[in-house]
Amino acid sequence: MFESLSNSLQKALGKLRAKGKLTEEDVSMAMREVRLALLAADVNVKVIRDFIQRVQERAVGEEVKSSLTPGQQVVKIVNDELTQLMGGESSKIKMAAKPPTVIMLVGLQGAGKTTAIAKLALSFRQHEHRPLLVAADVYRPAAIQQLQILGSQTDVPVFELGVQERPVDIARRGLEEARAQGADIVLIDTAGRLHVDEDLMTELESMKAAVNPDEVLLVVDAMTGQDAVHVAETFHARLNITGVILTKMDGDSRGGAALTVRAVTGCPVKYVGMGEKLEPLQPFYPDRLASRILGMGDVLSLIERAEQTVDMEKAKEMEQKMRSASFTLDDFRDMFQQVRNLGPLDQVLKMIPGMNKMKGIDKVDLGDRRFVRMDAIITSMTKEERAHPDVMNASRRRRVAIGSGTSVREVNQVLNQFEQTRQMMKKFSGFGKKMGKRSALGALKGMGGAGFPGPMPDASMLSSLPTESPGSQAPKRTHKKRKK
Template sequence: MFDNLSGKLQKVFKHLRGQGKLTEENIQEALREVRLALLEADVHYKVARDFVKGIAERAVGREVMQSLTPGQQVIKIVNDALTDLMGGSAEPLRLAGKPPLAVMLVGLQGSGKTTTAGKLALRLSRDKRRPCLVPVDVYRPAAIDQLKTLAGQLGLPVYPSKTDQRPEDIAREALAFASREGCDTLLVDTAGRLHVDDELMAELERLKKILSPAEILLVADAMTGQDAVQVASSFNERLGVSGVVLTKLDGDARGGAALSIRAVTGCPIKFVGVGEKLDALEVFHPDRMSSRILGMGDVLTIVEKAQEAFDERQAAEMARKFKEDTFSLEDFRDQLRQIKKLGSLEQILEMLPGMGAMKELKKMQVDEKELVRTEAIINSMTRQERLNAEILNASRKRRIAAGSGTSVQEVNRLIKSYNEARRMMRQMMGGGVTRKKPKKRRAKTFFPF
């Protein structure tokens, strides 16, 4: 999402690092480029102006000018300023009080409220809470059906709303329903409009009075740019929004909404949607987002994703197999399945420090289907073949290719990748234990020779 902004800022900083000595003139020149990059990224013009002004005041100080690495000092100042601009630190949901606690999801039609309700329900379930989904958008039967479907996928209770009910009646009855079901959190999916109007706001104000929500989360489409900031301001004035969920942050929007929304409205961004799957909802960390924008990666998010996806006991067992050189194709398949849980490979690569700026990476298209084909090939093998790849001869490879709908060449590529992974891990483990190759036995035939 921030590719263009990130590229322009890194170009400016590269020029600064190349300067032997910084002067007030070349800092001002660099900051003009920064301001232009922010405006092109659809950042609110007042936010861009104040942002650059604040950096200028800190960057032209004697401490920076006389530093041995003045260019890096300026980058640190910009990094800190970006972090402060987006809120400073992550803002958790505030769900303290007597259950059931209501969380209202509000926003315009098409912003992704219903899907976000499902994503949030999954996240709360993993945090040992028991949410109940409540569809209040009686004007769109599809929204009610969609939320019921999501609740079924997650195995969570959902209030059986009907289109002939009043939203206010649904809200009252849902509170009693949640208590009976033993739920501690109500996720209320409210109605939206194509634009902000008095009728919508009046209905939401009535629901707020009935539910007394612990949180009112505005779901805003990041692809709408500055419109998302204006929408946030309108909802905040009428309802007192406690936080924002920015959806479609994995798209190709310019990112201005993420950088402007806190400064303009005072509402913290609490979550960001980074995909269509139910687990594609991340806590918004301003410091990590700033690090991504400046090309310094986001290793902490990768670590958190890995901790969620990988089992500690399995990881220890896998390390033992690598050390003893008993890592099989069956283990290789299990690792691929774990990797798929991390999410999009392109997103993971972009979180690595320096990788976002590599031209080769931006041109590279990661084929997610390749993992599916690889798993299909391994599944087409017998258990004996998965445990001992050395017995895979030409006829076995032809059978595996036919069974997986692939070619012998693709089977050979997989085996080559597997052997390469084993070789690399042996080197990393300091040589490890070399497993003895099994003796080749002559196949039995009906002939005596």
């Protein structure tokens, strides 16, 4: 996400960090590179001009001149201005004083409205709400069936009247049904078009007048850049939208829509969608995204994700095993499984401050296949071998390599990685006496922007995971017997 923009901005600002004293010329050169990076990210030209002007005015002011680290102070200014550009703070859904809260989702075809509405319903369900989905898209083939399937997958009821009824009547009847069922959130899925047209806008205006929604959220594809902003302007002019949902954010390497839509329309981005899996929409936090763009990590989001996916009881039990030296290969496999549950490892690592500067991290392959091969190696061991890895002599390692379809080298890598992890976790256990949520997640918070405690590790630990190389086949039994 935003990889191109992030790399360009970090490169431009990295030159300032190393300087003990900054001149106006230094700042001007850096801002020129920032301007080019934002242009390449498809950010609105007027927005770029205003942004650069604000940063430059602050960067040559007294707050930088009197700072002990002027380069870092400029980076902080850019971070602050990026945050303000995207809205300053997270914007929450406006809940009705008397339930149900009515939310209309609008947008063009292909933006991901139907999937977004199911993900939004899932988000509300996680917070103990009782949502109802209303299928008011009667034009797109199988739109109602798609919403019903998504509703069954998320365990959210769907109200539909078929394709013969008028969308306005469906929305009105859906609101009545929500009151009858005791639902406190009504999510209305509306029809889209391949382009903005008068019929679409007139129908949406009639629907809005009929149900008087508390929120009108526009769903746009983040990868369309400035086109997404133009669509937002058009919808806002006719419907007075209250917020934006940006979908497919994980595929957007530029970031033009996220950086521009608030400044151009005045409408806050409220949620973002990541990936195609049916998982809750993520609230949009401008400060966290600005921090990630500038390579300073996003510890708070990592903590929230860990709270949702990591089994803290298992983590506590694992920590106790490490302290008592009873940490086994089965525990090692469980630990990596919990890490995988956090999401793609390359994305998780980027949330940790300083990890993007870790030596060799860009050359390490962090794909899921590596963990699959590691799992195969551990599974091919006997119960005794997994509990006591010290018994793994040369013949046992050859047997495991053949059984897992890997090589002896990869088996050695897994065993070395296990030992490194055991030693490293002993050191990390010094952060707290327990590994409950408070201490384990508190250790992450303690990282802040200062990086890891002690020397920064290199990528050798990650690179020692089993790789998938063309020559990784089971070894042939060509080893000569050693003389006793």
